[in-house]
Amino acid sequence: MDSGSLAARRSAAVARGVGSVISSYVDSASGGTIVDVDGREWIDFAAGIAVTSVGNAAPRVVEAVREQVGRFTHTCFMVAPYEGYVAVCEALNSLVPGDFDKRSALFNSGAEAVENAVKIARHATGRPAVVVFEHAYHGRTNLTMALTAKNMPYKHRFGPFAGEVYRAPMSYPLRDGGLSGSAAAARAIDAITTQVGVDNVAAVLIEPIQGEGGFVVPAPGFLPELAAWARSIGAVYIADEIQTGFCRTGAWFASAHESVEPDLVTTAKGMAGGLPLAGVTGRAEIMDAVHVGGLGGTYGGNPVACAAALATVETMRELDLCAAAQRIAALALPRLTELAARYPWIAEVRGRGAMLALEVTHPDSVGPNGPTPDPARTAALAKACHEAGLLVLSCGTYANVIRLLPPLVIPPDTLDRGLAVLAEAAAGL
Structure with a gap:
């Protein structure tokens, strides 16, 4: 053929x-x-x-997938749990930046991880508003289309979209007049404060390096100041590391380049060697704020994908x-x-x-x-x-x-x- x-x-x-x-x-x-x-x-x-x-x-991934397929392909972790899911969460908790107690939950795709991170942040804070940034891309579901900035081809004629999403100016050194990271952060914080109100903000969601938006690397200092401010107002700082994670930028996660420790991190793409798997990892007190049964999904953390992820992480470490x-x-x-x-x-x-x-x-x-x-x-x-x-x-x-x-x-x-x-x-x- x-x-x-x-x-x-x-x-x-x-x-x-x-x-x-x-x-x-x-x-x-x-x-x-x-x-x-x-x-x-x-x-x-x-x-x-x-x-x-x-x-x-990749040899380790192929071997791990073959072995897991031969044992069982699915039970649904919410019905009959298995070690692979737990082991992937342990790996994420150890790899994601932050010297604090962490918990993880697994899903199918990057968009699903972002949606769940927003759910968790809203539940933990009791607040409705989610702040995202110009040029952002976070997925193709209804909520993540609302979070995404670009109309064509992602949003065109697919609305109406989910509400309580607000867009702040991004640090884009080529296009924002050479603003320093600190000045760009002050500009964004002012916009959020005046247009959203600090008591309404559940989460500040950002890609450490924007993906679909143009591989935009914010000016140094922008991300740390934004993260510190989010915590100071009681909001959850979420790093969307779906494209930047798992060694892609020369560190396990791009947040580490400026020593940023996000409250929550979303992952997918490179974590499972090509199999569909995603995760949300973050501070234990935030992740555990959600009631039992509030997180999950039929295929989230599928055992074959988990086996692939563990082999992928081993390969990344070994090489x-x-x-x-x-x-x-x-x-x-x-x-x-x-x-x-x-x-x-x-x-x-x-x-x-x-x-x-x-x-x-x-x-x-x-x-x-x-x-x-x-x-x-x-x-x-x-x-x-x-x-x-x-x-x-x-x-x-x-x-x-x-x-x-x-x-x-x-x-x-x-x-x-x-x-x-x-x-x-x-x-x-």
Whole structure:
């Protein structure tokens, strides 16, 4: 079966609203490459959107999944519990930043984790309001669409959305006039105080590095001041580490780069080697505030996914994938910086570890929010990469950011080849 035949079958069977970045269909994948059904090899700078950090079909994960499938595939932890769920919660409690007693609960997806974190915060505080930020992305369910900033394709004509969600200004160094982290935090705090009211705020929810919003890295000091302020008013500071977690940025969690200890952390994506699993981890007194039976779900913490997660964490420790992410940055950043120096339409290179991005703008054109975005050139760059066999993703509120998310186990020579393809694609624009 070739990609053309599969495309015809898809057209007849799959809802049109489900899109794909490339038209090829995958046959197999490994640490840094994907092979499609036509036999073409792709260099993978997407990792399933930061999911297959330990690589596809990672040996420990495969072995653990096979062993667990042979014993049992499902009982529902709420009906008949099992060790794997407990072990994953123990691992999360030990890995998530914070020198305090923690508890965890497991779910199916990042959006579900975010929804439950909001539920927990509201229950623990008795307050209704949730504060999120410009350019944020938190999921595709009704509540998480309300939390997400970008309309197309995530929110368009899907409303009305859940209420009591308020949006504050984000620290976006390229686009906020060079505000320091402290000044940006003061601006956000003032907006929350005047527009929401401190006694109404249940949670302040933020991605330490924004994902779909454009890999926005806030100015130093923004996150620590925001977290400290949230606690000072009795609100829950929630770090959405769904894309940034599990070694992606060169630390187990991106909050650690500024020594931030969130009250709650949401996780998913890279935690289970490609299987669907998510979690909420946080302060015991907040997590345990919810009544028995108030948290759960039929598939949350599925035993096969838990086995995969434990094997994924073992692999990350054994291979020191935090250091691997730092090595990827050390190799990639000089190359990306060189491209930015060569092409004035690359306004900024940013990111941490193996979470890197190029923001594409119109040279010498500045609007009210900084350099004028160039989504057309961004799409052309992504298309040129795809045509040359490099799988990259775009993102950003203005659809003008190319993001690079290679598996953390990508071989250096494969990474080098991918960067060369990107450079050649840029040269052709």
